[in-house]
């Protein structure tokens with residue numbers, strides 16, 4: 001399989017879906033001429049023209065609101081919001097309309113909408129530009145919420161998202177755009193609702209959300225030196241959660257740590273931990289721990305920003321706590 | 330479009346300047362300072378010593394001409410992110426602005442008490458709403474100030490800007506909405522933002538709207554002083570559209586060569602407000618090479634001193650991560666702060 005950049009995998013998914021289905025179109029700020037703030041949509045304007053690659057005024061609410069209307073008319077819009085932080089301006093349209101219209105009209109109306117939401121810290125963009133808000137979308141019934149971490153999944157999940165009938169919140173970690181990985185050549189979908197076991201282990205399960213799943217993999221390598229054999233699960237689908245994969249893993253390892261970049265309180269980790277203790281309480285040998293970002297608005301200063309999000313060191317430390325080891329300072 | 334200053338530095342026929350010789354030189358001084366800060370900040374950013382910088386380059390007459398209509402003792406500025414000389418003139422020390430972009434300690438870089446400037450705003454158009462409330466708050470407390478709120482023609486597409494202007498009109502809030510139409514919002518051209526004229530929106534909100542040549546210091550100053558006077562007299566808000574050109578990148582992460590049409594920049598550079606103001610000073614017989622060199626040297630010294638002062642400011646401390654989230658930190662925040670400090674104290 002050829003190796004590709006994460007951003008290129010996303011671009012290929014858009015291009016192939018637009019070629020396959022005339023109803024698919026892209027809409028957002030600076031996505032056409034500019035090729036998108038992260039160059040995901042580069043080249044699409046040349047190939048598909050301005051009716052299908054639509055540069056908009058800077059108005060997130062009407063971007064999503066009009067995409068909902070276009071979806072109702074029979075099209076399949078793929079929205080790019082410059083960062084998930086600005087999606088809050090469209091939160092009303094997403095939560096009150098995209099997520100509910102199908103239900104309110106008894107299934108008469110569907111909203112096959114994809115909203116691509118780049119996010120995450122690490123770029124010194126300060127408090128209003130650096131969050132990832134996974135939980136804000138994962139908690140909404142009527143939405144599907146996914147967060148790929150490999151180029152293969154980026155492409156496969158985006159295709160699945162475009163082809164599905166419900167609105168999909170597609171979370172992209174900005175720090176992953178330049179990562180590489182193998183991407184199959186054939187037309188494939190990565191199913192929404194399935195977690196991926198990235199590493200098999202027996203001592204504890206580390207569940208990672210978005211980019212933290214990648215860091216969890218690095219932490220697992222480090223844990224080998226401590227004689228700890230971690231199983232790493234990339235949650236991938238935040239709504240719905242793939243409970244059966246999580247249950248199988250924790251029934252084997254009997255211990256679990258959940259890691260996310262977002263705030264721990266009311267976070268994805270809280271949901272995973274609560275859901276697991278309900279389902280496999282008797283299999284647990286230790287409390288499930290959660291690790292998340294510091295509970296502050298993201299700081300601007302580079303060192304403080306680094307300190308505000310979980311690092312590989314932090315994951316190793318918390319994993320050792322879960323397996324009952326004192327942490328060497 | 331209102332214009333007073335011709336490209337050759339002469340006044341339009343019947344035109345009359347409200348700025349005396351000293352004020353003209355003061356304005357030029359702010360404009361040159363701004364231009365120099367852009368260059369210095371960009372260089373520091375390239376060296377990894379400065380965060381993202383959004384240059385004012387090309388828009389100095391709009392920013393300086395409008396700010397000079399304000400009385401820093403009573404009036405307020407609700408900035409966006411491209412108004413640095415306005416903030417400095419209003420009393421926010423340059424070294425603190427630079428120190429903030431370098432991520433220095435919040436205590437060392439804070440806006441001093443008594444300086445009527447809101448923090449930079451990058452969540453587009455949200456400051457317009459704060460400006461309306463701030464202006465209304467001043468009124469209710471019997472304080473005389475006017476609020477000047479800056480935003481771009483791109484931000485003008487946000488629903489927030491519509492809601493802010495509509496409410497300001499209804500409440501006759503003492504706000505000047507200064508719309509900086511620099512033709513670009515990152516790569517999105519002015520035509521993509523709106524099929525209409527920006528300043529005409531004011532009519533729909535029930536207040537005055539004017540369009541001025543934003544590279545003409547005299548015209549901007551005139552429009553701004555009129556607007557501030559109206560607001561002060563209780564006659565409500567004004568929308569001023571400054572037609573200007575962004576002569577640099579959007580910010581230090583941008584590369585305009587990817588989207589500027591061929592020749593656009595070269596044409597826009599002919600409208601550069603700094604040579605135009607200098608031509609005016611020369612036309613008035615107030616300017617020569619010697620005067621320019623002296624002013625440039627003075628400004629260079631001031632900028633360099635501010636850069637050095639910013640570089641010498643204390644760095645952020647680990648506890649800055651948690652301080653100021655709450656006035657009274659809840660238990661959980663106190664504990665996280667404690668854990669962090671323990672963590673950094675351990676080798």
Ligand SMILES: Cc1ncc(C[n+]2csc(CCOP(=O)(O)OP(=O)(O)O)c2C)c(N)n1
Nearest residue numbers: 086411451452453481482483484513514515
């Ligand atoms: C709500 C929101 N949407 C999008 C952005 C991203 N963004 C930052 S600056 C900018 C362009 C703004 O253009 P304009 O208002 O014309 O101001 P200019 O940069 O030209 O001064 C965009 C789209 C943002 N900061 N906030």
Ligand SMILES: [Mg+2]
Nearest residue numbers: 481482513514
């Ligand atoms: Mg603009």
